[in-house]
Amino acid sequence: MATTSCDVAIVGAGLGGCFLALLLGRRGLNVVVIEQGPSIPSAGADFLKPPGLRVLARHGLAGLVERHGLKRDLIRYYHDGDPIQECRFPDGGFLIRPYHELVELIYASCAMEGVEFCFDAGITDIAIDDGHVEELTLSNGRRLRPGVVIGADGTKSAIRQALDIEQRTMPYERLLMRVATVPLSASVAQLNRLYFSSGGWLAYLYPISRDQARVFVGLPPEDDKEIFQEGIPALLDELKKFVTDSSDVFNALQPATWQRIKVSSLRVEAYHKGNAALLGSAAFACHPMTGMGMSYTLHDAEILAEAISAAGGDDDRLDRLLYARYEPRRHAHRQLIDYGDALAATFPDRDAYLAAFRADLHIFGEAAAPAQPPALQPT
Ligand SMILES: Cc1cc2nc3c(=O)[nH]c(=O)nc-3n(C[C@H](O)[C@H](O)[C@H](O)COP(=O)(O)OP(=O)(O)OC[C@H]3O[C@@H](n4cnc5c(N)ncnc54)[C@H](O)[C@@H]3O)c2cc1C
The missing domain is CATH 3.30.9.10 (D-Amino Acid Oxidase, subunit A, domain 2)
Structure with missing residues (x-):
């Protein structure tokens, strides 16, 4: 089979891969998404919190995902049967939409931007020369020479392994x-x-x-x-x-x-190497009790899209941009992972859980908390 070229190859058609593909497609880049499964992932997260909704709104997608979805603005917490607090989300609250439906909407939007999707196509070989990914061989025999490679291929990322980026996975064994x-x-x-x-x-x-x-x-x-x-x-x-x-x-x-x-946290030592970068669960994973993984991933995809587009195909420039704008995302991710660890460790103890609970992180994520503390009501 002939070798073809593309501006960006994205491995993994989950939320991160599909959203980045859409943003890059809109910027006129030639994007190929490689997914090992027969379609976009069939199951996953259910909640999209306000920071993620704001990212989608910036790209004209909020109406699309909120139509037919459910909005909620309150969660009531109990301990040993008694209510202990309520967390209220301002400005319309958060969205409940099964993962497959959410990703499907973004995937469908990619078609209008000319993004190519290859399903049932794993990666059988990754040719790397001097830290630069030169060529990907797909399980269907196709060979692809990408300008940039994105590993949006989940916690067991093959791209991360090929780049030899160290990772630390910590299963939540007590829960x-x-x-x-x-x-x-x-x-x-x-x-x-x-x-x-x-x-x-x-x-x-x-x-x-x-x-x-x-x-x-x-x-x-x-x-x-x-x-x-x-x-x-x-x-x-x-x-x-x-x-x-x-x-x-x-x-x-x-x-x-x-x-x-199975739920684990994941931390990695670097988010990019040469012309390749990691996105979403390939780069970080936190406890689902934070409900923020998708929101951070959507924002990360925005940053990646800007850097890739600004680099204009120049590897050195891309490396500098990713180093300056994308690598610092590890601080926000680390804070979120630590927060998820704290929630998972303390919830059996009412007082310890209430002390660990951070309404600002829960509602607004990394965004600065507003001057007035968000509504968190002891009951
Ligand atoms: C139980 C649970 C509940 C969660 N709930 C929430 C929530 O309510 N709200 C929230 O914001 N976040 C939640 N999260 C986090 C959220 O699921 C992730 O942040 C988000 O799915 C990351 O998207 P992704 O695109 O990186 O990964 P994924 O959705 O994992 O997509 C990775 C894709 O890559 C493909 N792939 C893997 N390897 C290869 C390969 N070698 N070649 C080709 N394709 C490959 C996979 O088939 C998959 O389609 C939850 C996580 C868990 C575990």
């Missing part, structure tokens, strides 16, 4: 996560409720559409073996101890399929 999709009940339709227990359990219940809800359960791994082997009655017995204002969901849990989710 095993399971998720089920169930019919929407009245209490879940009314309010997002996040329950913690001093026994190391959590349960988060929220709607994902007009008739379906998601139930996230976090539990100590030793309980998982017992509970999910013994079946749903054992799970319900545990949940009834601390899930107090959502009992109408219990019946719906009976036939639910509980998917197990």
